[in-house]
Amino acid sequence: MPEGDNVYQAARRMQAALGGKRLAASDFRVPAFATLDLAGWTVLEVVSRGKHLLHRLAPPAPDGGPSPSPEGRLSIHSHLSMEGSWQVYGxxxxxxxxxxxxxxxxxxxxxxxxxxxxxxxxxxxPTAEEGSVVGHLGPDLLGPDWDAARAEANLRAEPERAVGLALLDQRNLAGIGNIYRCEVCFLGRVHPATPVGRVPDLPGIVAxxxxxxxxxxxxxxxxVGGFGPRNSTWVYGRAGQPCLRCRTRIEHATLAEPTPGTGPLLGETRERDIWFCPSCQPLL
Structure with missing residues:
Protein backbone atom coordinates (compact mmCIF):
# COMPACT_ATOMS: atom_id res chain seq x y z
CA MET A 1 0.00 0.00 0.00
CA PRO A 2 1.37 3.45 -0.86
CA GLU A 3 2.30 5.41 2.25
CA GLY A 4 2.67 9.10 3.00
CA ASP A 5 5.99 9.54 1.22
CA ASN A 6 4.70 7.83 -1.95
CA VAL A 7 1.61 10.04 -2.03
CA TYR A 8 3.68 13.17 -1.36
CA GLN A 9 5.94 12.27 -4.29
CA ALA A 10 2.92 11.66 -6.54
CA ALA A 11 1.53 15.08 -5.68
CA ARG A 12 4.87 16.72 -6.46
CA ARG A 13 5.10 14.97 -9.84
CA MET A 14 1.61 16.02 -10.85
CA GLN A 15 2.12 19.55 -9.59
CA ALA A 16 5.21 19.83 -11.77
CA ALA A 17 3.35 18.39 -14.77
CA LEU A 18 -0.05 20.12 -14.47
CA GLY A 19 0.22 22.96 -11.97
CA GLY A 20 -0.96 26.24 -13.50
CA LYS A 21 -2.03 24.60 -16.77
CA ARG A 22 -5.45 24.62 -18.41
CA LEU A 23 -7.03 21.28 -19.21
CA ALA A 24 -7.88 20.33 -22.76
CA ALA A 25 -9.85 17.26 -21.69
CA SER A 26 -10.87 15.19 -18.71
CA ASP A 27 -12.18 11.64 -18.53
CA PHE A 28 -13.71 10.20 -15.36
CA ARG A 29 -14.39 6.48 -15.61
CA VAL A 30 -16.68 6.14 -12.61
CA PRO A 31 -20.46 6.37 -13.00
CA ALA A 32 -21.01 9.31 -10.66
CA PHE A 33 -18.72 11.61 -12.66
CA ALA A 34 -18.72 10.05 -16.13
CA THR A 35 -20.40 13.11 -17.69
CA LEU A 36 -18.26 15.71 -15.91
CA ASP A 37 -16.20 17.78 -18.37
CA LEU A 38 -13.40 19.92 -16.93
CA ALA A 39 -12.01 21.11 -20.27
CA GLY A 40 -11.01 24.76 -19.89
CA TRP A 41 -10.50 24.48 -16.15
CA THR A 42 -7.07 25.28 -14.67
CA VAL A 43 -5.20 23.04 -12.27
CA LEU A 44 -4.25 25.41 -9.48
CA GLU A 45 -2.30 22.89 -7.43
CA VAL A 46 -1.97 19.24 -6.52
CA VAL A 47 -1.40 18.49 -2.84
CA SER A 48 -1.22 15.46 -0.59
CA ARG A 49 -2.97 15.12 2.75
CA GLY A 50 -1.69 12.01 4.49
CA LYS A 51 -2.50 9.24 2.01
CA HIS A 52 -5.07 11.35 0.14
CA LEU A 53 -4.53 13.41 -3.03
CA LEU A 54 -6.32 16.62 -3.97
CA HIS A 55 -6.24 18.22 -7.42
CA ARG A 56 -7.63 21.74 -6.98
CA LEU A 57 -9.11 23.38 -10.07
CA ALA A 58 -10.56 26.76 -10.98
CA PRO A 59 -13.26 27.29 -13.63
CA PRO A 60 -12.52 29.48 -16.65
CA ALA A 61 -13.11 33.22 -16.39
CA PRO A 62 -14.62 35.18 -19.32
CA ASP A 63 -11.13 36.05 -20.54
CA GLY A 64 -10.23 32.35 -20.70
CA GLY A 65 -7.93 32.35 -17.69
CA PRO A 66 -8.73 30.81 -14.32
CA SER A 67 -11.42 32.50 -12.32
CA PRO A 68 -9.84 34.46 -9.44
CA SER A 69 -12.82 33.80 -7.20
CA PRO A 70 -12.65 30.82 -4.80
CA GLU A 71 -16.34 30.22 -5.45
CA GLY A 72 -17.05 27.40 -7.88
CA ARG A 73 -13.68 25.73 -7.50
CA LEU A 74 -13.57 21.93 -7.52
CA SER A 75 -11.21 19.35 -6.04
CA ILE A 76 -10.56 15.87 -7.42
CA HIS A 77 -10.18 13.75 -4.31
CA SER A 78 -8.49 10.37 -4.65
CA HIS A 79 -7.04 7.68 -2.44
CA LEU A 80 -4.66 5.09 -3.82
CA SER A 81 -5.71 2.30 -1.42
CA MET A 82 -3.76 -0.92 -2.02
CA GLU A 83 -2.91 -0.84 -5.71
CA GLY A 84 -3.70 2.63 -7.01
CA SER A 85 -1.32 5.06 -8.68
CA TRP A 86 -1.23 8.33 -10.60
CA GLN A 87 1.17 8.47 -13.53
CA VAL A 88 2.33 11.39 -15.64
CA TYR A 89 2.70 11.10 -19.45
CA GLY A 90 4.13 13.34 -22.09
CA PRO A 126 -16.33 21.59 -4.11
CA THR A 127 -12.94 22.71 -2.85
CA ALA A 128 -14.68 24.48 0.02
CA GLU A 129 -15.91 21.07 1.21
CA GLU A 130 -12.55 19.27 1.35
CA GLY A 131 -12.97 19.02 5.10
CA SER A 132 -15.73 16.47 4.57
CA VAL A 133 -13.21 13.97 3.13
CA VAL A 134 -9.92 14.80 4.88
CA GLY A 135 -11.02 16.77 7.93
CA HIS A 136 -10.99 13.64 10.10
CA LEU A 137 -7.27 13.12 9.58
CA GLY A 138 -4.74 13.81 12.28
CA PRO A 139 -1.70 16.04 11.69
CA ASP A 140 0.07 15.19 8.44
CA LEU A 141 3.64 13.97 8.93
CA LEU A 142 4.64 15.69 5.67
CA GLY A 143 2.18 18.57 5.76
CA PRO A 144 2.17 22.17 6.97
CA ASP A 145 -0.20 21.21 9.79
CA TRP A 146 2.26 18.81 11.43
CA ASP A 147 2.02 19.04 15.21
CA ALA A 148 3.95 16.40 17.14
CA ALA A 149 2.28 17.24 20.45
CA ARG A 150 -1.19 16.82 18.97
CA ALA A 151 -0.22 13.51 17.32
CA GLU A 152 1.10 12.23 20.65
CA ALA A 153 -2.06 13.34 22.45
CA ASN A 154 -4.19 11.56 19.85
CA LEU A 155 -2.27 8.34 20.40
CA ARG A 156 -2.50 8.61 24.19
CA ALA A 157 -6.27 9.00 24.03
CA GLU A 158 -6.53 5.19 23.83
CA PRO A 159 -3.81 3.95 26.23
CA GLU A 160 -4.84 0.26 26.02
CA ARG A 161 -4.75 0.12 22.24
CA ALA A 162 -1.76 -1.63 20.65
CA VAL A 163 0.71 0.96 19.45
CA GLY A 164 1.03 -0.92 16.16
CA LEU A 165 -2.67 -0.32 15.51
CA ALA A 166 -2.75 3.23 16.83
CA LEU A 167 0.06 4.30 14.49
CA LEU A 168 -1.94 3.07 11.48
CA ASP A 169 -5.03 5.05 12.50
CA GLN A 170 -4.94 8.09 10.25
CA ARG A 171 -7.11 10.00 12.72
CA ASN A 172 -4.12 10.06 15.08
CA LEU A 173 -1.44 11.08 12.60
CA ALA A 174 -1.62 10.90 8.83
CA GLY A 175 0.86 9.18 6.54
CA ILE A 176 2.04 6.01 8.30
CA GLY A 177 1.33 2.68 6.60
CA ASN A 178 2.39 -0.84 7.50
CA ILE A 179 6.00 -0.50 6.41
CA TYR A 180 6.67 2.58 8.50
CA ARG A 181 4.64 1.18 11.40
CA CYS A 182 6.89 -1.88 11.58
CA GLU A 183 10.10 0.04 11.06
CA VAL A 184 9.31 2.73 13.63
CA CYS A 185 8.44 0.14 16.26
CA PHE A 186 11.72 -1.68 15.60
CA LEU A 187 13.80 1.47 15.79
CA GLY A 188 12.04 2.39 19.02
CA ARG A 189 12.59 -1.14 20.42
CA VAL A 190 8.84 -1.52 20.98
CA HIS A 191 6.77 -4.59 20.13
CA PRO A 192 3.82 -3.53 17.92
CA ALA A 193 1.36 -5.19 20.32
CA THR A 194 2.52 -3.07 23.27
CA PRO A 195 -0.32 -0.89 24.61
CA VAL A 196 0.24 2.79 23.91
CA GLY A 197 0.20 3.56 27.62
CA ARG A 198 3.19 1.26 28.19
CA VAL A 199 5.40 2.62 25.41
CA PRO A 200 8.46 4.02 27.23
CA ASP A 201 9.18 6.83 24.77
CA LEU A 202 6.10 7.69 22.73
CA PRO A 203 7.47 11.13 21.71
CA GLY A 204 10.51 9.32 20.33
CA ILE A 205 8.32 7.02 18.25
CA VAL A 206 6.44 10.00 16.81
CA ALA A 207 9.70 11.85 16.11
CA VAL A 224 17.65 1.32 7.20
CA GLY A 225 19.68 4.31 6.07
CA GLY A 226 22.12 2.90 3.57
CA PHE A 227 22.42 -0.88 3.77
CA GLY A 228 21.57 -1.04 0.09
CA PRO A 229 18.58 -2.15 -2.01
CA ARG A 230 18.62 -5.77 -0.74
CA ASN A 231 18.20 -4.56 2.84
CA SER A 232 15.94 -1.54 2.50
CA THR A 233 14.00 -2.35 5.69
CA TRP A 234 14.94 -3.44 9.18
CA VAL A 235 12.10 -5.92 9.79
CA TYR A 236 9.25 -5.43 7.31
CA GLY A 237 8.95 -8.44 5.00
CA ARG A 238 12.04 -10.11 6.48
CA ALA A 239 10.47 -13.04 8.38
CA GLY A 240 13.04 -15.77 9.05
CA GLN A 241 15.99 -13.53 8.22
CA PRO A 242 18.51 -12.38 10.84
CA CYS A 243 17.92 -9.10 12.61
CA LEU A 244 20.35 -6.49 11.29
CA ARG A 245 20.97 -5.39 14.86
CA CYS A 246 21.29 -8.61 16.92
CA ARG A 247 21.02 -11.50 14.37
CA THR A 248 17.90 -13.01 16.00
CA ARG A 249 15.42 -14.34 13.43
CA ILE A 250 12.74 -11.82 12.47
CA GLU A 251 9.20 -13.03 13.19
CA HIS A 252 5.90 -12.42 11.40
CA ALA A 253 2.51 -12.27 13.12
CA THR A 254 -0.79 -10.40 12.92
CA LEU A 255 -2.62 -7.92 15.11
CA ALA A 256 -6.40 -8.19 15.17
CA GLU A 257 -8.70 -5.24 15.69
CA PRO A 258 -12.51 -4.88 15.49
CA THR A 259 -13.72 -2.89 12.52
CA PRO A 260 -15.69 0.30 13.27
CA GLY A 261 -19.36 -0.17 14.11
CA THR A 262 -20.32 1.38 10.81
CA GLY A 263 -18.65 -1.44 8.88
CA PRO A 264 -20.55 -4.02 6.84
CA LEU A 265 -20.59 -6.56 9.68
CA LEU A 266 -20.78 -5.56 13.34
CA GLY A 267 -18.22 -7.44 15.39
CA GLU A 268 -16.04 -8.19 12.35
CA THR A 269 -12.28 -8.03 12.91
CA ARG A 270 -9.44 -7.28 10.57
CA GLU A 271 -5.89 -8.55 10.90
CA ARG A 272 -2.78 -6.47 10.31
CA ASP A 273 0.54 -8.09 9.45
CA ILE A 274 3.50 -7.21 11.66
CA TRP A 275 7.20 -8.05 11.53
CA PHE A 276 9.44 -7.67 14.57
CA CYS A 277 12.58 -8.89 16.30
CA PRO A 278 11.63 -10.82 19.46
CA SER A 279 14.94 -9.90 21.09
CA CYS A 280 15.07 -6.20 20.26
CA GLN A 281 11.31 -5.73 20.72
CA PRO A 282 10.14 -7.68 23.77
CA LEU A 283 6.42 -7.42 24.49
CA LEU A 284 5.90 -5.20 27.55
Whole structure:
Protein backbone atom coordinates (compact mmCIF):
# COMPACT_ATOMS: atom_id res chain seq x y z
CA MET A 1 0.00 0.00 0.00
CA PRO A 2 1.37 3.45 -0.86
CA GLU A 3 2.30 5.41 2.25
CA GLY A 4 2.67 9.10 3.00
CA ASP A 5 5.99 9.54 1.22
CA ASN A 6 4.70 7.83 -1.95
CA VAL A 7 1.61 10.04 -2.03
CA TYR A 8 3.68 13.17 -1.36
CA GLN A 9 5.94 12.27 -4.29
CA ALA A 10 2.92 11.66 -6.54
CA ALA A 11 1.53 15.08 -5.68
CA ARG A 12 4.87 16.72 -6.46
CA ARG A 13 5.10 14.97 -9.84
CA MET A 14 1.61 16.02 -10.85
CA GLN A 15 2.12 19.55 -9.59
CA ALA A 16 5.21 19.83 -11.77
CA ALA A 17 3.35 18.39 -14.77
CA LEU A 18 -0.05 20.12 -14.47
CA GLY A 19 0.22 22.96 -11.97
CA GLY A 20 -0.96 26.24 -13.50
CA LYS A 21 -2.03 24.60 -16.77
CA ARG A 22 -5.45 24.62 -18.41
CA LEU A 23 -7.03 21.28 -19.21
CA ALA A 24 -7.88 20.33 -22.76
CA ALA A 25 -9.85 17.26 -21.69
CA SER A 26 -10.87 15.19 -18.71
CA ASP A 27 -12.18 11.64 -18.53
CA PHE A 28 -13.71 10.20 -15.36
CA ARG A 29 -14.39 6.48 -15.61
CA VAL A 30 -16.68 6.14 -12.61
CA PRO A 31 -20.46 6.37 -13.00
CA ALA A 32 -21.01 9.31 -10.66
CA PHE A 33 -18.72 11.61 -12.66
CA ALA A 34 -18.72 10.05 -16.13
CA THR A 35 -20.40 13.11 -17.69
CA LEU A 36 -18.26 15.71 -15.91
CA ASP A 37 -16.20 17.78 -18.37
CA LEU A 38 -13.40 19.92 -16.93
CA ALA A 39 -12.01 21.11 -20.27
CA GLY A 40 -11.01 24.76 -19.89
CA TRP A 41 -10.50 24.48 -16.15
CA THR A 42 -7.07 25.28 -14.67
CA VAL A 43 -5.20 23.04 -12.27
CA LEU A 44 -4.25 25.41 -9.48
CA GLU A 45 -2.30 22.89 -7.43
CA VAL A 46 -1.97 19.24 -6.52
CA VAL A 47 -1.40 18.49 -2.84
CA SER A 48 -1.22 15.46 -0.59
CA ARG A 49 -2.97 15.12 2.75
CA GLY A 50 -1.69 12.01 4.49
CA LYS A 51 -2.50 9.24 2.01
CA HIS A 52 -5.07 11.35 0.14
CA LEU A 53 -4.53 13.41 -3.03
CA LEU A 54 -6.32 16.62 -3.97
CA HIS A 55 -6.24 18.22 -7.42
CA ARG A 56 -7.63 21.74 -6.98
CA LEU A 57 -9.11 23.38 -10.07
CA ALA A 58 -10.56 26.76 -10.98
CA PRO A 59 -13.26 27.29 -13.63
CA PRO A 60 -12.52 29.48 -16.65
CA ALA A 61 -13.11 33.22 -16.39
CA PRO A 62 -14.62 35.18 -19.32
CA ASP A 63 -11.13 36.05 -20.54
CA GLY A 64 -10.23 32.35 -20.70
CA GLY A 65 -7.93 32.35 -17.69
CA PRO A 66 -8.73 30.81 -14.32
CA SER A 67 -11.42 32.50 -12.32
CA PRO A 68 -9.84 34.46 -9.44
CA SER A 69 -12.82 33.80 -7.20
CA PRO A 70 -12.65 30.82 -4.80
CA GLU A 71 -16.34 30.22 -5.45
CA GLY A 72 -17.05 27.40 -7.88
CA ARG A 73 -13.68 25.73 -7.50
CA LEU A 74 -13.57 21.93 -7.52
CA SER A 75 -11.21 19.35 -6.04
CA ILE A 76 -10.56 15.87 -7.42
CA HIS A 77 -10.18 13.75 -4.31
CA SER A 78 -8.49 10.37 -4.65
CA HIS A 79 -7.04 7.68 -2.44
CA LEU A 80 -4.66 5.09 -3.82
CA SER A 81 -5.71 2.30 -1.42
CA MET A 82 -3.76 -0.92 -2.02
CA GLU A 83 -2.91 -0.84 -5.71
CA GLY A 84 -3.70 2.63 -7.01
CA SER A 85 -1.32 5.06 -8.68
CA TRP A 86 -1.23 8.33 -10.60
CA GLN A 87 1.17 8.47 -13.53
CA VAL A 88 2.33 11.39 -15.64
CA TYR A 89 2.70 11.10 -19.45
CA GLY A 90 4.13 13.34 -22.09
CA UNK A 91 2.24 14.27 -25.25
CA UNK A 92 1.48 11.13 -27.25
CA UNK A 93 3.14 8.77 -24.76
CA UNK A 94 1.48 5.38 -24.34
CA UNK A 95 0.08 4.42 -20.97
CA UNK A 96 2.18 1.96 -19.01
CA UNK A 97 -0.81 0.33 -17.32
CA UNK A 98 -3.88 -1.37 -18.85
CA UNK A 99 -6.47 1.14 -20.02
CA UNK A 100 -9.30 -0.74 -18.32
CA UNK A 101 -7.77 0.07 -14.92
CA UNK A 102 -7.79 3.82 -15.56
CA UNK A 103 -10.29 5.73 -13.42
CA UNK A 104 -9.39 9.30 -14.34
CA UNK A 105 -7.38 11.02 -17.05
CA UNK A 106 -6.52 14.73 -17.16
CA UNK A 107 -4.87 16.17 -20.27
CA UNK A 108 -3.41 19.67 -20.34
CA UNK A 109 -3.40 21.85 -23.44
CA UNK A 110 0.32 21.13 -23.96
CA UNK A 111 -0.44 17.40 -24.19
CA UNK A 112 0.86 16.46 -20.74
CA UNK A 113 -1.46 14.00 -18.97
CA UNK A 114 -1.98 12.58 -15.50
CA UNK A 115 -3.81 9.26 -15.31
CA UNK A 116 -5.11 7.60 -12.14
CA UNK A 117 -5.16 3.78 -12.22
CA UNK A 118 -6.98 1.41 -9.84
CA UNK A 119 -7.86 4.24 -7.47
CA UNK A 120 -9.57 3.14 -4.29
CA UNK A 121 -11.47 6.44 -4.02
CA UNK A 122 -12.26 8.94 -6.75
CA UNK A 123 -14.70 11.80 -6.39
CA UNK A 124 -15.06 15.44 -7.37
CA UNK A 125 -16.20 17.83 -4.67
CA PRO A 126 -16.33 21.59 -4.11
CA THR A 127 -12.94 22.71 -2.85
CA ALA A 128 -14.68 24.48 0.02
CA GLU A 129 -15.91 21.07 1.21
CA GLU A 130 -12.55 19.27 1.35
CA GLY A 131 -12.97 19.02 5.10
CA SER A 132 -15.73 16.47 4.57
CA VAL A 133 -13.21 13.97 3.13
CA VAL A 134 -9.92 14.80 4.88
CA GLY A 135 -11.02 16.77 7.93
CA HIS A 136 -10.99 13.64 10.10
CA LEU A 137 -7.27 13.12 9.58
CA GLY A 138 -4.74 13.81 12.28
CA PRO A 139 -1.70 16.04 11.69
CA ASP A 140 0.07 15.19 8.44
CA LEU A 141 3.64 13.97 8.93
CA LEU A 142 4.64 15.69 5.67
CA GLY A 143 2.18 18.57 5.76
CA PRO A 144 2.17 22.17 6.97
CA ASP A 145 -0.20 21.21 9.79
CA TRP A 146 2.26 18.81 11.43
CA ASP A 147 2.02 19.04 15.21
CA ALA A 148 3.95 16.40 17.14
CA ALA A 149 2.28 17.24 20.45
CA ARG A 150 -1.19 16.82 18.97
CA ALA A 151 -0.22 13.51 17.32
CA GLU A 152 1.10 12.23 20.65
CA ALA A 153 -2.06 13.34 22.45
CA ASN A 154 -4.19 11.56 19.85
CA LEU A 155 -2.27 8.34 20.40
CA ARG A 156 -2.50 8.61 24.19
CA ALA A 157 -6.27 9.00 24.03
CA GLU A 158 -6.53 5.19 23.83
CA PRO A 159 -3.81 3.95 26.23
CA GLU A 160 -4.84 0.26 26.02
CA ARG A 161 -4.75 0.12 22.24
CA ALA A 162 -1.76 -1.63 20.65
CA VAL A 163 0.71 0.96 19.45
CA GLY A 164 1.03 -0.92 16.16
CA LEU A 165 -2.67 -0.32 15.51
CA ALA A 166 -2.75 3.23 16.83
CA LEU A 167 0.06 4.30 14.49
CA LEU A 168 -1.94 3.07 11.48
CA ASP A 169 -5.03 5.05 12.50
CA GLN A 170 -4.94 8.09 10.25
CA ARG A 171 -7.11 10.00 12.72
CA ASN A 172 -4.12 10.06 15.08
CA LEU A 173 -1.44 11.08 12.60
CA ALA A 174 -1.62 10.90 8.83
CA GLY A 175 0.86 9.18 6.54
CA ILE A 176 2.04 6.01 8.30
CA GLY A 177 1.33 2.68 6.60
CA ASN A 178 2.39 -0.84 7.50
CA ILE A 179 6.00 -0.50 6.41
CA TYR A 180 6.67 2.58 8.50
CA ARG A 181 4.64 1.18 11.40
CA CYS A 182 6.89 -1.88 11.58
CA GLU A 183 10.10 0.04 11.06
CA VAL A 184 9.31 2.73 13.63
CA CYS A 185 8.44 0.14 16.26
CA PHE A 186 11.72 -1.68 15.60
CA LEU A 187 13.80 1.47 15.79
CA GLY A 188 12.04 2.39 19.02
CA ARG A 189 12.59 -1.14 20.42
CA VAL A 190 8.84 -1.52 20.98
CA HIS A 191 6.77 -4.59 20.13
CA PRO A 192 3.82 -3.53 17.92
CA ALA A 193 1.36 -5.19 20.32
CA THR A 194 2.52 -3.07 23.27
CA PRO A 195 -0.32 -0.89 24.61
CA VAL A 196 0.24 2.79 23.91
CA GLY A 197 0.20 3.56 27.62
CA ARG A 198 3.19 1.26 28.19
CA VAL A 199 5.40 2.62 25.41
CA PRO A 200 8.46 4.02 27.23
CA ASP A 201 9.18 6.83 24.77
CA LEU A 202 6.10 7.69 22.73
CA PRO A 203 7.47 11.13 21.71
CA GLY A 204 10.51 9.32 20.33
CA ILE A 205 8.32 7.02 18.25
CA VAL A 206 6.44 10.00 16.81
CA ALA A 207 9.70 11.85 16.11
CA UNK A 208 11.16 8.78 14.38
CA UNK A 209 8.12 8.48 12.12
CA UNK A 210 8.51 12.11 11.13
CA UNK A 211 12.25 11.69 10.54
CA UNK A 212 11.83 8.63 8.30
CA UNK A 213 9.11 10.10 6.09
CA UNK A 214 11.01 13.37 5.73
CA UNK A 215 14.19 11.49 4.77
CA UNK A 216 12.38 9.48 2.09
CA UNK A 217 9.94 12.01 0.66
CA UNK A 218 12.29 12.93 -2.19
CA UNK A 219 14.04 9.61 -2.83
CA UNK A 220 13.34 5.88 -3.12
CA UNK A 221 12.43 4.57 0.33
CA UNK A 222 15.26 3.13 2.41
CA UNK A 223 14.42 2.97 6.09
CA VAL A 224 17.65 1.32 7.20
CA GLY A 225 19.68 4.31 6.07
CA GLY A 226 22.12 2.90 3.57
CA PHE A 227 22.42 -0.88 3.77
CA GLY A 228 21.57 -1.04 0.09
CA PRO A 229 18.58 -2.15 -2.01
CA ARG A 230 18.62 -5.77 -0.74
CA ASN A 231 18.20 -4.56 2.84
CA SER A 232 15.94 -1.54 2.50
CA THR A 233 14.00 -2.35 5.69
CA TRP A 234 14.94 -3.44 9.18
CA VAL A 235 12.10 -5.92 9.79
CA TYR A 236 9.25 -5.43 7.31
CA GLY A 237 8.95 -8.44 5.00
CA ARG A 238 12.04 -10.11 6.48
CA ALA A 239 10.47 -13.04 8.38
CA GLY A 240 13.04 -15.77 9.05
CA GLN A 241 15.99 -13.53 8.22
CA PRO A 242 18.51 -12.38 10.84
CA CYS A 243 17.92 -9.10 12.61
CA LEU A 244 20.35 -6.49 11.29
CA ARG A 245 20.97 -5.39 14.86
CA CYS A 246 21.29 -8.61 16.92
CA ARG A 247 21.02 -11.50 14.37
CA THR A 248 17.90 -13.01 16.00
CA ARG A 249 15.42 -14.34 13.43
CA ILE A 250 12.74 -11.82 12.47
CA GLU A 251 9.20 -13.03 13.19
CA HIS A 252 5.90 -12.42 11.40
CA ALA A 253 2.51 -12.27 13.12
CA THR A 254 -0.79 -10.40 12.92
CA LEU A 255 -2.62 -7.92 15.11
CA ALA A 256 -6.40 -8.19 15.17
CA GLU A 257 -8.70 -5.24 15.69
CA PRO A 258 -12.51 -4.88 15.49
CA THR A 259 -13.72 -2.89 12.52
CA PRO A 260 -15.69 0.30 13.27
CA GLY A 261 -19.36 -0.17 14.11
CA THR A 262 -20.32 1.38 10.81
CA GLY A 263 -18.65 -1.44 8.88
CA PRO A 264 -20.55 -4.02 6.84
CA LEU A 265 -20.59 -6.56 9.68
CA LEU A 266 -20.78 -5.56 13.34
CA GLY A 267 -18.22 -7.44 15.39
CA GLU A 268 -16.04 -8.19 12.35
CA THR A 269 -12.28 -8.03 12.91
CA ARG A 270 -9.44 -7.28 10.57
CA GLU A 271 -5.89 -8.55 10.90
CA ARG A 272 -2.78 -6.47 10.31
CA ASP A 273 0.54 -8.09 9.45
CA ILE A 274 3.50 -7.21 11.66
CA TRP A 275 7.20 -8.05 11.53
CA PHE A 276 9.44 -7.67 14.57
CA CYS A 277 12.58 -8.89 16.30
CA PRO A 278 11.63 -10.82 19.46
CA SER A 279 14.94 -9.90 21.09
CA CYS A 280 15.07 -6.20 20.26
CA GLN A 281 11.31 -5.73 20.72
CA PRO A 282 10.14 -7.68 23.77
CA LEU A 283 6.42 -7.42 24.49
CA LEU A 284 5.90 -5.20 27.55
Missing amino acids: AGERWRKPAHTARAALRAEDGTSAVGFSLGVLEVI MAKRLLEANKARPRNT
